[in-house]
Amino acid sequence: MSSVQSVQIITLTIDGKPVGASSDETVLDVAKQNGFFIPTLCFLEGLIPYGACRLCLVEVKGSNRLLPACMTKVAEGMEVTTDSEKLRSYRRWILELLFTERNHVCSVCVANGFCELQSMAEALGMDHVRLPYLHPQFSVDATHDRFVSDNNRCILCSRCVRVCSDIEGAHTLDIMGRGIHARIVSDLDDAWGNSPTCTRCSKCVQVCPTGAIKEKGRRSVGEKFKRRDLIAYIAKLRGGEHE
Amino acid sequence: MSKVKLATVWLDGCSGCHMSFLDTDERLIALLEHADLVYSPLVDEKNFPDMVDVTLIEGSVSTNEDVEKIRKVRAHTRILIALGDCAVTGNVPAMRNTFGVEPTMHRAYIEMAQLQPQIPTTSLPKLLDKVVPVHEVVAVDLHLPGCPPPADAIFYALSELVNGRMPDVKHLTRFGK
Amino acid sequence: MGATLREIIYEIGNGIEDDRKIKAVQTGGPTGGCIPEHKLDTPVDYESLAELGSIMGSGGMVVSDERASMVDIARYFMEFSVSESCGKCVPCRVGTTQMHNLLAKIERGEATKQDLALLEELCEVVKNTSLCGLGQSAPNPVLSTLRFFREEYEARLVDGKKPKRAKKGAQA
Ligand code: SF4
Ligand code: SF4
Ligand code: SF4
Ligand code: SF4
Ligand code: FES
Numbered sequence: 001m002s003s004v005q006s007v008q009i010i011t012l013t014i015d016g017k018p019v020g021a022s023s024d025e026t027v028l029d030v031a032k033q034n035g036f037f038i039p040t041l042c043f044l045e046g047l048i049p050y051g052a053c054r055l056c057l058v059e060v061k062g063s064n065r066l067l068p069a070c071m072t073k074v075a076e077g078m079e080v081t082t083d084s085e086k087l088r089s090y091r092r093w094i095l096e097l098l099f100t101e102r103n104h105v106c107s108v109c110v111a112n113g114f115c116e117l118q119s120m121a122e123a124l125g126m127d128h129v130r131l132p133y134l135h136p137q138f139s140v141d142a143t144h145d146r147f148v149s150d151n152n153r154c155i156l157c158s159r160c161v162r163v164c165s166d167i168e169g170a171h172t173l174d175i176m177g178r179g180i181h182a183r184i185v186s187d188l189d190d191a192w193g194n195s196p197t198c199t200r201c202s203k204c205v206q207v208c209p210t211g212a213i214k215e216k217g218r219r220s221v222g223e224k225f226k227r228r229d230l231i232a233y234i235a236k237l238r239g240g241e242h243e
Numbered sequence: 244m245s246k247v248k249l250a251t252v253w254l255d256g257c258s259g260c261h262m263s264f265l266d267t268d269e270r271l272i273a274l275l276e277h278a279d280l281v282y283s284p285l286v287d288e289k290n291f292p293d294m295v296d297v298t299l300i301e302g303s304v305s306t307n308e309d310v311e312k313i314r315k316v317r318a319h320t321r322i323l324i325a326l327g328d329c330a331v332t333g334n335v336p337a338m339r340n341t342f343g344v345e346p347t348m349h350r351a352y353i354e355m356a357q358l359q360p361q362i363p364t365t366s367l368p369k370l371l372d373k374v375v376p377v378h379e380v381v382a383v384d385l386h387l388p389g390c391p392p393p394a395d396a397i398f399y400a401l402s403e404l405v406n407g408r409m410p411d412v413k414h415l416t417r418f419g420k
Numbered sequence: 421m422g423a424t425l426r427e428i429i430y431e432i433g434n435g436i437e438d439d440r441k442i443k444a445v446q447t448g449g450p451t452g453g454c455i456p457e458h459k460l461d462t463p464v465d466y467e468s469l470a471e472l473g474s475i476m477g478s479g480g481m482v483v484s485d486e487r488a489s490m491v492d493i494a495r496y497f498m499e500f501s502v503s504e505s506c507g508k509c510v511p512c513r514v515g516t517t518q519m520h521n522l523l524a525k526i527e528r529g530e531a532t533k534q535d536l537a538l539l540e541e542l543c544e545v546v547k548n549t550s551l552c553g554l555g556q557s558a559p560n561p562v563l564s565t566l567r568f569f570r571e572e573y574e575a576r577l578v579d580g581k582k583p584k585r586a587k588k589g590a591q592a
Binding site: 051052053054065066089090093130132177182 | 510521548
């Protein structure tokens with residue numbers, strides 16, 4: 001109850017426009033409510049914010065660093081800038097880095113047309129990648145009878161890990177290895193098909209922004225079906241247990 | 244006003260981008276009132292002309308022959324357009340980069356061969372170690388992603404260019420479109 | 421604290437083997453910066469080192485003599501950041517690898533002016549967008565060697581300025 005009392009109504013400005021907010025909201029929440037667009041990839045409504053993609057970085061007056069909108073709580077008198085030449089350049093770079101990191105061949109990808117990485121590139125006008133592609137070799141785990149995990153398309157947003165652990169409570173998926181070698185594994189890097197923990201709930205499939213986790217049976221390009229909004233719904237039903 | 248000199252070049256691609264160019268259908272006739280197609284797989288001309296206003300490149304750079312060709316084309320072109328995902332990203336041809344030249348050749352000419360499995364040593368240009376997008380070899384003025392880029396995007400880009408404007412095609416196409 | 425780099429190297433450390441000339445001192449561990457010989461009289465404190473684009477960091481010091489290649493040193497330290505990146509955030513996870521590859525390309529003498537421009541831009545991106553101190557400071561060795569030894573980078577570019585005394589071909 002005490003947490004309810006401590007929430008205050010405050011005002012801040014976003015791109016010069018004064019907006020009201022409650023002090024437990026993030027910059028991203030408030031920006032969205034007021035019609036400002038801040039690009040995001042690792043953030044998903046209903047999951048605990050993670051702050052890893054850095055796409056949502058904004059400028060906050062008085063801070064010498066850029067702050068991730070998805071992780072930053074609003075404060076009285078805060079002055080937020082969501083769009084500037086510098087931010088646009090950084091966001092474009094981040095997308096370019098993601099495209100070079102793994103093997104993204106949109107034309108033959110299950111997620112073609114349904115992919116958040118791809119549509120973000122379109123929305124931010126990233127039409128070519130200036131750095132060389134790294135072309136790493138990752139194996140595909142197709143041992144599960146319903147799902148396939150393909151690290152070649154993964155952006156390590158950890159949405160699948162968070163949904164599996166925090167919403168489903170199974171914690172089958174996790175990230176193994178560090179740096180450029182990090183990858184999604186199930187259990188202790190075993191075949192997904194042998195997982196004793198996976199409940200086959202398909203939540204990871206629904207939240208994955210790219211073609212890295214897909215459902216079997218949908219074989220051709222652009223057939224990846226998504227219900228990303230379901231997770232926010234489930235989290236709401238549970239009544240904010242992450243607060 | 245003299246007509247704009249237009250060329251198209253086919254590197255390592257499937258010809259789909261050229262097909263999409265032809266898919267502009269009757270609009271092509273209107274376009275050719277303002278432009279001459281001076282060099283292309285679609286016209287009978289063996290040598291790249293001295294100076295071309297706009298050149299569309301389909302396909303990635305995959306062999307030493309592609310490198311030579313693209314350098315020459317760049318030197319004789321005012322506005323160079325990377326047409327389609329292969330030219331812009333490397334796309335499907337670049338999928339071999341993960342495995343390397345040797346295993347790729349072995350897969351194609353030995354494992355998959357039904358008759359006389361052998362790796363060709365003559366008549367084929369030498370494969371580069373890595374397939375690269377056009378802009379890694381020469382400067383590119385405009386990127387038109389898509390596999391293939393929609394005919395509407397190609398038509399819009401060309402009609403702007405023949406009218407002396409640099410088109411913004413970012414919202415007409417994307418990777419994989 | 422407060423002693424100059426020169427005092428530390430020559431008085432405490434007994435100077436350089438075979439009396440070779442010092443080229444640069446790298447302070448603060450692998451994500452620190454390189455300080456050139458002519459700044460050796462800088463006192464070792466937080467502010468003075470920060471002014472030169474370096475840090476106190478771990479307090480460690482790596483002294484290079486005249487034979488060292490600064491591009492190689494930057495690449496070497498970047499290799500450390502590549503292996504130390506935890507992999508959570510995009511700019512550090514992918515950016516350090518890409519910076520490392522660009523440095524290696526410059527070292528091999530295959531890079532162009534455009535590659536150098538990309539490297540500089542990427543340093544800014546990784547510095548300003550990474551989540552934690554590791555990524556934020558990973559570009560330091562590149563930025564500080566570029567600040568004081570830019571000509572060493574340029575001399576290795578395919579289309580760069582060659583130093584006057586070097587004969588053609590000797591650079592390759
Ligand atoms: S995951 Fe998205 S960006 Fe990657 S290849 Fe598939 S559609 Fe393209
Ligand atoms: S299907 Fe459900 S339990 Fe299994 S890995 Fe995915 S989210 Fe976890
Ligand atoms: S598999 Fe999908 S959801 Fe999981 S980290 Fe990779 S991109 Fe994100
Ligand atoms: S900056 Fe920090 S959080 Fe980001 S990948 Fe590097 S070590 Fe991890
Ligand atoms: S959405 Fe905020 S860091 Fe990814």
